[in-house]
Amino acid sequence: MFDIPSDPVLRLAAWAGIAAAACAGAMLAAVVLLRVPLLWRWSHERRLTARWRPVLAQCVDNVPTDIPRIRRSDQYFILRLWNYHHALMRGQASDHLNTLMRRTGLVDATLHMLKHGSTQHRLLAIMTLGNLREARLSHEFRQFADDISPFISLAAAQALLQTDPVASLPWLLIRIGRREDWPLTRVSIMLRELGPDIVSRPLADALQAAAAAPDAMVQVPRVIKLLELAHPAVAAPAIRGAITLAGDNIEVLASCVRALADPRDRELACSYARHPAWQVRVTAVIALRRFAAPEDKKLLVDMLSDPHWWVRRNAAKTLLALPFVTVADLKTIQRILPDRYAVDTLREAIAEQAA
Amino acid sequence: MIPFIGLIDGLQIFFLLCFIGINTGYLALNVMSFPSLKRYLDAHSLDDMPRSQSGFEPPVSIIVPAYNEEATIAASLRSIMQLEYLEYEVIVVNDGAKDRTLAVLKREFALERFPEAYWRRIDSKRVRAIYRSRSYPNLRVIDKENGGKADALNAGINAARYPLFCVVDADSILQRDSLRRVVESFLEDPLTIATGGTVRVANGCVVNNGFLERVGLPTNLLALLQIVEYLRAFLFGRLGWSPMNAVLIISGAFGVFRKESVVAVGGYRHDTVGEDMELVVRLHRWHRTKGIPYRIHFVPDPICWTEVPESLGVLKNQRVRWQRGLCESLMMNAKLLCHPRGGAAGWVAYPFMMLFEAIGPLIEVAGYVFMIGGFFLGVVSAEALVVFLLVAITFGMVLSVSALLLEELSFHIYTRPRQLLTLLAVVILENFGYRQLNSVWRLWGLLRWASGKKGGWGTMTRTASRQQGNAK
Numbered sequence: 001m002f003d004i005p006s007d008p009v010l011r012l013a014a015w016a017g018i019a020a021a022a023c024a025g026a027m028l029a030a031v032v033l034l035r036v037p038l039l040w041r042w043s044h045e046r047r048l049t050a051r052w053r054p055v056l057a058q059c060v061d062n063v064p065t066d067i068p069r070i071r072r073s074d075q076y077f078i079l080r081l082w083n084y085h086h087a088l089m090r091g092q093a094s095d096h097l098n099t100l101m102r103r104t105g106l107v108d109a110t111l112h113m114l115k116h117g118s119t120q121h122r123l124l125a126i127m128t129l130g131n132l133r134e135a136r137l138s139h140e141f142r143q144f145a146d147d148i149s150p151f152i153s154l155a156a157a158q159a160l161l162q163t164d165p166v167a168s169l170p171w172l173l174i175r176i177g178r179r180e181d182w183p184l185t186r187v188s189i190m191l192r193e194l195g196p197d198i199v200s201r202p203l204a205d206a207l208q209a210a211a212a213a214p215d216a217m218v219q220v221p222r223v224i225k226l227l228e229l230a231h232p233a234v235a236a237p238a239i240r241g242a243i244t245l246a247g248d249n250i251e252v253l254a255s256c257v258r259a260l261a262d263p264r265d266r267e268l269a270c271s272y273a274r275h276p277a278w279q280v281r282v283t284a285v286i287a288l289r290r291f292a293a294p295e296d297k298k299l300l301v302d303m304l305s306d307p308h309w310w311v312r313r314n315a316a317k318t319l320l321a322l323p324f325v326t327v328a329d330l331k332t333i334q335r336i337l338p339d340r341y342a343v344d345t346l347r348e349a350i351a352e353q354a355a
Numbered sequence: 356m357i358p359f360i361g362l363i364d365g366l367q368i369f370f371l372l373c374f375i376g377i378n379t380g381y382l383a384l385n386v387m388s389f390p391s392l393k394r395y396l397d398a399h400s401l402d403d404m405p406r407s408q409s410g411f412e413p414p415v416s417i418i419v420p421a422y423n424e425e426a427t428i429a430a431s432l433r434s435i436m437q438l439e440y441l442e443y444e445v446i447v448v449n450d451g452a453k454d455r456t457l458a459v460l461k462r463e464f465a466l467e468r469f470p471e472a473y474w475r476r477i478d479s480k481r482v483r484a485i486y487r488s489r490s491y492p493n494l495r496v497i498d499k500e501n502g503g504k505a506d507a508l509n510a511g512i513n514a515a516r517y518p519l520f521c522v523v524d525a526d527s528i529l530q531r532d533s534l535r536r537v538v539e540s541f542l543e544d545p546l547t548i549a550t551g552g553t554v555r556v557a558n559g560c561v562v563n564n565g566f567l568e569r570v571g572l573p574t575n576l577l578a579l580l581q582i583v584e585y586l587r588a589f590l591f592g593r594l595g596w597s598p599m600n601a602v603l604i605i606s607g608a609f610g611v612f613r614k615e616s617v618v619a620v621g622g623y624r625h626d627t628v629g630e631d632m633e634l635v636v637r638l639h640r641w642h643r644t645k646g647i648p649y650r651i652h653f654v655p656d657p658i659c660w661t662e663v664p665e666s667l668g669v670l671k672n673q674r675v676r677w678q679r680g681l682c683e684s685l686m687m688n689a690k691l692l693c694h695p696r697g698g699a700a701g702w703v704a705y706p707f708m709m710l711f712e713a714i715g716p717l718i719e720v721a722g723y724v725f726m727i728g729g730f731f732l733g734v735v736s737a738e739a740l741v742v743f744l745l746v747a748i749t750f751g752m753v754l755s756v757s758a759l760l761l762e763e764l765s766f767h768i769y770t771r772p773r774q775l776l777t778l779l780a781v782v783i784l785e786n787f788g789y790r791q792l793n794s795v796w797r798l799w800g801l802l803r804w805a806s807g808k809k810g811g812w813g814t815m816t817r818t819a820s821r822q823q824g825n826a827k
Binding site: 005007009013016017018021027030031032034080088120123127150155180183188189312313347352 | 367368371375378394396397398399400401403404405406411412469470471472474487539542543544545738739742743745746749750752753755756757759760763764767770772775779782783
């Protein structure tokens with residue numbers, strides 16, 4: 001048997017080793033002990049899914065009357081399952097799901113999760129109550145939308161848009177501009193579901209406000225990207241206004257010029273194609289792809305010799321995208337171009353087009 | 356005689372304290388990774404809900420450097436072409452392979468020469484030709500003169516058309532949503548310039564059409580031991596650093612970078628075998644010393660699977676190369692160490708890597724040699740040797756078991772009870788010989804670095820065991 005050494009340093013080290021061995025043993029036991037309930041939970045969840053999936057699927061046609069009893073410990077899992085089906089269903093089917101949820105009595109449990117739950121439970125509660133369109137919770141949702149966690153706040157923003165889109169959108173758009181931790185990918189999915197009739201005007205107003213804000217550099221590029229979801233007739237004046245306010249701010253200007261989509265802005269785009277900053281020139285060339293006229297061909301050919309690679313590349317792509325420019329025209333241009341870089345760029349674009 | 360005895364006693368205490376210190380350092384990192392993982396799992400608890408793509412996802416250029424990959428390149432590329440992501444291009448860089456890599460690519464993907472206006476923003480060896488695929492419009496192949504992996508990556512960056520690029524090893528096995536998961540960090544935090552994900556061991560897994568179908572354990576003991584090592588290295592080795600913005604390593608097997616940031620620092624360096632780590636340390640140094648805000652993230656989700664060596668010789672070469680790469684990466688960016696603006700990367704992570712990862716093996720091996728050698732020479736008591744081995748082995752066990760515990764608290768990749776029991780045995784077993792052997796290899800790597808010997812592309816014998824579906 002191992003005796004604890006008498007030397008104080010060795011004794012200390014020996015005790016440290018024994019403590020480490022005990023710690024390792026405890027953790028080994030924890031790994032095994034954690035797995036036992038986990039295996040039971042997995043099998044229980046499989047049974048719950050088998051029981052509940054037909055009930056939830058029935059909501060496509062009507063509201064099920066035969067609702068299985070829900071144990072308190074199963075509430076979280078059933079809510080997840082319900083939300084999963086909600087994400088897959090539309091229209092009347094989602095109304096049926098909401099009625100089913102109210103009949104199960106889980107709404108009170110969800111409210112409890114919202115107020116007292118962990119982050120995981122709170123997230124699920126916000127998602128559930130948003131899907132239920134619980135308008136009476138607008139105040140709570142607004143509070144959560146200002147939460148420091150991007151996950152909680154974004155879920156609350158979505159819930160707000162589901163419950164009261166018209167009133168919440170202007171309030172939310174201010175945050176959408178500022179909160180860089182809200183991925184535009186998620187925000188755009190939320191706004192797209194509302195449709196252009198609801199989002200157009202608030203987005204145009206938000207852009208004007210963002211362009212005049214001290215942190216315009218952050219806000220404008222975010223809001224302007226979302227303008228794709230608005231009616232072009234509403235978006236165009238807002239973009240022109242933002243360009244005026246952008247001044248010398250290259251990032252803001254580039255975002256605005258890139259968003260130009262109204263053919264009446266053709267001359268504006270042409271003027272920015274000669275801007276000293278390449279970031280602006282490249283966006284002007286991209287915008288011209290949408291509405292360039294035959295008289296812009298010379299400008300675009302000149303831009304094939306731009307000092308910046310991205311401008312040259314996009315000029316070639318724009319030329320190829322124009323309906324009044326044929327590949328034969330471009331091959332002729334390629335032969336007479338004096339600049340080697342322009343020739344290379346055009347050759348690449350023509351080859352790419354032919355693919 | 357008395358001074359000699361004093362020296363021996365002093366050394367005994369020194370090695371004991373070093374072992375306790377090194378392992379306590381790792382343990383602290385482990386403790387830090389627990390809340391970090393909890394936060395991540397909470398925040399992403401609803402990620403499995405069905406969701407649509409918005410069209411606002413940033414397009415990504417996937418760069419696949421290839422050198423003598425004729426056996427695996429076609430299958431790997433087919434799986435990469437099936438990733439769930441809205442807009443991405445794939446750029447394969449054939450780094451002057453001596454085998455039929457290019458011929459296989461030409462045949463399998465209907466390549467044709469393409470007159471690309473190649474923009475050489477970062478230095479790389481001469482590009483011989485650029486091809487595009489007639490069957491996959493988003494696939495291009497760069498055929499260049501041999502210059503090493505870093506050079507191939509630089510050529511790929513030059514050809515990349517999108518703002519983010521993803522580096523994938525030709526033999527990496529991805530999951531369909533791998534790219535989406537890693538790119539999420541860039542969406543959630545605009546300051547993000549690089550993100551890496553967890554790499555897991557593919558040996559023993561069942562792979563179908565280039566994607567992981569079923570997780571299994573390998574039958575090869577070396578591969579089994581590496582499973583626990585990978586758990587340790589990724590789950591707490593990197594996750595612990597992430598909240599401090601001090602992740603110094605993003606695996607070359609799978610990482611996503613903001614192209615302009617990498618171009619700004621000059622791309623990958625050719626003069627190191629650890630080009631993946633060196634780039635990340637340099638990104639830290641560049642941004643920190645210039646006071647530019649940035650974030651380097653680590654995603655704990657298991658998103659990339661790789662085949663690990665199953666023979667001692669190959670494993671030894673890999674570990675020697677990794678250690679050299681680590682030393683080179685740190686030395687090439689020594690300015691980061693305790694730089695006034697170095698932050699956690701310069702003041703915590705860098706010294707930690709230096710002391711524990713770079714010099715650690717020297718202390719470990721010296722400790723074993725001194726204690727065991729001293730015992731046989733009669734200058735170290737049996738009591739002291741037993742205490743030393745007790746400390747060295749039990750502390751190592753704590754680290755191994757805690758990695759498994761983290762895994763059990765989070766992803767439960769190995770679902771079958773038998774798999775868990777095997778891993779429990781492995782976490783104990785690896786402390787009796789394997790870890791010590793690893794330290795010797797790493798010391799060898801340290802010495803190779805100190806002697807200034809150069810290296811090239813790492814070679815790896817592929818067993819393709821995963822393709823045979825021998826999951827345990």
